[in-house]
Amino acid sequence: MPEGRSGGGxxxxxxxxxxxxxxxxxGASIGxxxxxxxxxxxxxxxxxxxxxLAADLGAGVVADGEPADVILVAAxxxxxxQVVVGQLTRWPNAVVADVASVKExxxxxxxxxxxxxxxxxxxxxxPMAGRERSGAVAAQQDLFEGRTWVICPLPESxxxxxxxxHELATxxxxxxxxxPAAEHDAAVAVVSHVPQLxxxxxxxxxxxxxxxxIALSGGGIRDVTRIAASDxxxxxxxxxxxxxxxxxxxxxxxxxxxxxxxxxxxxxxEASADxxxxxxxxxxxxxxxxxxxxxxxxxxAPTNYATVIVPxxxxxxxxxxxxNDVGDAGINLEDLRMEHGVGAMVGLIELSVVPxxxxxxxxxxxxxxWSVHE
Amino acid sequence: MPEGRSGGGxxxxxxxxxxxxxxxxxGASIGxxxxxxxxxxxxxxxxxxxxxLAADLGAGVVADGEPADVILVAAxxxxxxQVVVGQLTRWPNAVVADVASVKExxxxxxxxxxxxxxxxxxxxxxPMAGRERSGAVAAQQDLFEGRTWVICPLPESxxxxxxxxHELATxxxxxxxxxPAAEHDAAVAVVSHVPQLxxxxxxxxxxxxxxxxIALSGGGIRDVTRIAASDxxxxxxxxxxxxxxxxxxxxxxxxxxxxxxxxxxxxxxEASADxxxxxxxxxxxxxxxxxxxxxxxxxxAPTNYATVIVPxxxxxxxxxxxxNDVGDAGINLEDLRMEHGVGAMVGLIELSVVPxxxxxxxxxxxxxxWSVHE
Numbered sequence: 143m144p145e146g147r148s149g150g151g152x153x154x155x156x157x158x159x160x161x162x163x164x165x166x167x168x169g170a171s172i173g174x175x176x177x178x179x180x181x182x183x184x185x186x187x188x189x190x191x192x193x194x195l196a197a198d199l200g201a202g203v204v205a206d207g208e209p210a211d212v213i214l215v216a217a218x219x220x221x222x223x224q225v226v227v228g229q230l231t232r233w234p235n236a237v238v239a240d241v242a243s244v245k246e247x248x249x250x251x252x253x254x255x256x257x258x259x260x261x262x263x264x265x266x267x268x269p270m271a272g273r274e275r276s277g278a279v280a281a282q283q284d285l286f287e288g289r290t291w292v293i294c295p296l297p298e299s300x301x302x303x304x305x306x307x308h309e310l311a312t313x314x315x316x317x318x319x320x321x322p323a324a325e326h327d328a329a330v331a332v333v334s335h336v337p338q339l340x341x342x343x344x345x346x347x348x349x350x351x352x353x354x355x356i357a358l359s360g361g362g363i364r365d366v367t368r369i370a371a372s373d374x375x376x377x378x379x380x381x382x383x384x385x386x387x388x389x390x391x392x393x394x395x396x397x398x399x400x401x402x403x404x405x406x407x408x409x410x411x412e413a414s415a416d417x418x419x420x421x422x423x424x425x426x427x428x429x430x431x432x433x434x435x436x437x438x439x440x441x442x443a444p445t446n447y448a449t450v451i452v453p454x455x456x457x458x459x460x461x462x463x464x465x466n467d468v469g470d471a472g473i474n475l476e477d478l479r480m481e482h483g484v485g486a487m488v489g490l491i492e493l494s495v496v497p498x499x500x501x502x503x504x505x506x507x508x509x510x511x512w513s514v515h516e
Numbered sequence: 517m518p519e520g521r522s523g524g525g526x527x528x529x530x531x532x533x534x535x536x537x538x539x540x541x542x543g544a545s546i547g548x549x550x551x552x553x554x555x556x557x558x559x560x561x562x563x564x565x566x567x568x569l570a571a572d573l574g575a576g577v578v579a580d581g582e583p584a585d586v587i588l589v590a591a592x593x594x595x596x597x598q599v600v601v602g603q604l605t606r607w608p609n610a611v612v613a614d615v616a617s618v619k620e621x622x623x624x625x626x627x628x629x630x631x632x633x634x635x636x637x638x639x640x641x642x643p644m645a646g647r648e649r650s651g652a653v654a655a656q657q658d659l660f661e662g663r664t665w666v667i668c669p670l671p672e673s674x675x676x677x678x679x680x681x682h683e684l685a686t687x688x689x690x691x692x693x694x695x696p697a698a699e700h701d702a703a704v705a706v707v708s709h710v711p712q713l714x715x716x717x718x719x720x721x722x723x724x725x726x727x728x729x730i731a732l733s734g735g736g737i738r739d740v741t742r743i744a745a746s747d748x749x750x751x752x753x754x755x756x757x758x759x760x761x762x763x764x765x766x767x768x769x770x771x772x773x774x775x776x777x778x779x780x781x782x783x784x785x786e787a788s789a790d791x792x793x794x795x796x797x798x799x800x801x802x803x804x805x806x807x808x809x810x811x812x813x814x815x816x817a818p819t820n821y822a823t824v825i826v827p828x829x830x831x832x833x834x835x836x837x838x839x840n841d842v843g844d845a846g847i848n849l850e851d852l853r854m855e856h857g858v859g860a861m862v863g864l865i866e867l868s869v870v871p872x873x874x875x876x877x878x879x880x881x882x883x884x885x886w887s888v889h890e
Binding site (some may be wrong): 349351381409461463464474 | 644645646663664666693695699700702703704706707708710711712713714715716717718719720721722723725726728729730731732733734736737738739740741742743744745746748749751752755756759760762763765766767768769770772773774776777780781782783784785786792793796797799800801802803804805806807808809810811825827831833834835836837838839840841842843844846848849852853887889
């Protein structure tokens with residue numbers, strides 16, 4: 143038995159042994175990250191092939207009978223609860239967490255299936271990272287780096303169990319945030335599940351489109367529909383599991399689109415056009431305002447930064463010179479963007495800093511001979 | 517008079533003089549591209565500031581009284597027809613083309629406003645490129661490289677006029693395709709205008725969301741809503757101008773979402789759940805199939821760069837160190853992007869280089885101790 147475990151109680155995390163149940167994209171990526179950080183990672187998957195592949199990729203080792211301090215269940219959402227309960231029963235000393243994208247439904251199912259005494263060892267969680275590709279083969283050690291990992295403890299969850307999961311999530315490079323399951327589910331309905339439906343419904347319109355028309359697809363529809371490439375089976379489980387939170391948001395979306403459709407019918411001459419332009423403009427404008435709220439670096443509102451634009455020559459070393467000059471002055475860049483024409487003789491670099499650093503940035507750059515625009 | 521013009525007729529293109537009326541993002545980008553290819557480009561804009569800025573950036577010269585062989589009208593959609601007619605009248609020897617995103621409405625307006633004898637010198641066109649940012653300051657010489665440029669001649673358009681516009685579009689690096697205006701408008705309703713509405717309506721849901729919930733925004737919603745940052749005034753004009761084609765597509769989208777909303781209500785226990793999972797799965801699956809039809813390269817990013825992702829610590833000087841290491845190796849960066857993690861102490865920098873430089877970039881960065889991801 144690893145050190146630091148006390149029979150029958152919740153074990154203190156001691157960076158020793160973690161079991162990952164389910165070695166798909168998420169499970170294998172967690173395994174890679176934790177193995178890299180020196181945890182002993184045990185891998186279990188109902189598919190021997192998937193399990194062996196994850197082990198080969200360096201996500202951990204296959205060691206079925208060995209106990210673990212913390213068990214992370216990375217099973218599909220529709221079986222997550224059942225697998226969690228199985229693990230709580232089989233390993234009476236282990237903390238068990240799941241990583242499913244919906245939290246209230248999973249918690250309800252666990253509460254109805256598990257022995258009440260086991261609930262203090264369960265912690266719900268959701269790492270907010272994914273890819274359109276699935277399976278261990280798409281796993282990445284840094285998949286969670288800089289991403290949010292939400293922890294949703296039950297009221298029954300032991301604080302030490304929560305701490306153990308917190309430690310693992312942090313070790314993957316994720317930023318941990320804690321909130322009740324219902325709050326999580328309401329949030330992801332808006333920022334993840336309804337966007338998925340919107341991407342899918344836009345992409346679905348392409349199915350019957352003539353080839354000539356599809357050829358006009360540009361960057362816009364590519365971005366809007368990128369996540370439409372995701373796995374239908376997984377997403378059906380996620381949407382079904384969070385149906386109660388998704389439905390009202392989806393209904394609000396339908397209502398707004400219906401208003402715009404009526405306005406467009408008016409503008410097309412099929413109905414009254416009174417106020418129609420206003421209805422269209424309001425949606426685009428509300429979208430612009432909503433989009434501006436998506437956080438920039440460190441969750442700060444993107445508008446909080448001051449920005450300058452610096453033209454740089456299109457040649458090796460010009461980035462380095464610019465960032466040297468900024469770095470020498472001890473100024474921390476909050477964001478940067480490049481406007482760069484292929485074949486153009488200059489690129490435009492947009493540098494963002496906290497407003498208090500703006501004057502100093504401008505001064506330093508001008509001193510070094512850069513031309514600075516705002 | 518430039519060589520090759522014949523009094524009163526349509527002039528043969530001779531790579532001599534092009535006038536651009538409207539020096540915003542599209543007009544100035546065309547000016548940059550054509551100037552670079554050796555065309556003489558004259559710039560006109562109702563705003564003297566915008567006109568001077570475009571000239572300063574190298575998009576062309578201001579020479580108001582000088583005639584041109586071809587005039588490209590890059591005015592907002594709601595005034596495009598009127599400006600085209602004005603140019604047809606003022607310059608009786610010039611071919612006049614517009615670049616508005618809607619074609620049938622503009623053509624109808626031109627037909628009702630212009631002298632019938634002038635129509636043979638008009639050609640409708642639409643370069644399928646744009647950005648969320650607007651104005652000459654965001655212009656790029658390579659904005660059209662690899663993009664589709666649609667030409668929609670009127671039945672009255674002189675073949676030589678069509679050829680002249682074709683030549684200019686090709687000179688910007690665009691791939692030219694020709695189709696009737698109605699066909700163009702039906703296509704962009706699906707691949708551009710309805711995606712814009714979907715992005716805006718998803719982003720609009722963020723307006724009232726609590727800060728904690730918005731903090732869970734990940735890559736998915738960022739992609740889906742990127743174009744929601746676009747200009748409401750411009751998009752109201754585009755959507756109003758193509759209302760007849762957009763409305764039926766939008767109604768199909770609403771119908772599918774309504775079916776899914778009913779299914780989710782069933783799954784949430786508010787109604788019968790019979791067949792509900794199937795309805796959800798069908799939409800996601802149709803989206804996957806539709807998405808797969810988007811062509812790989814046509815209209816994609818202007819050039820295929822190879823990309824690596826490098827996590828950097830959030831501290832002064834880390835940009836400089838990274839770009840020093842790249843610059844010391846003599847590698848020219850083609851593009852860079854910074855990705856933010858909420859609350860993370862690292863930023864992810866995406867570096868793009870020509871594919872031939874990828875191995876060297878990876879080698880150099882790893883040698884210097886950077887962790888490199890693909």
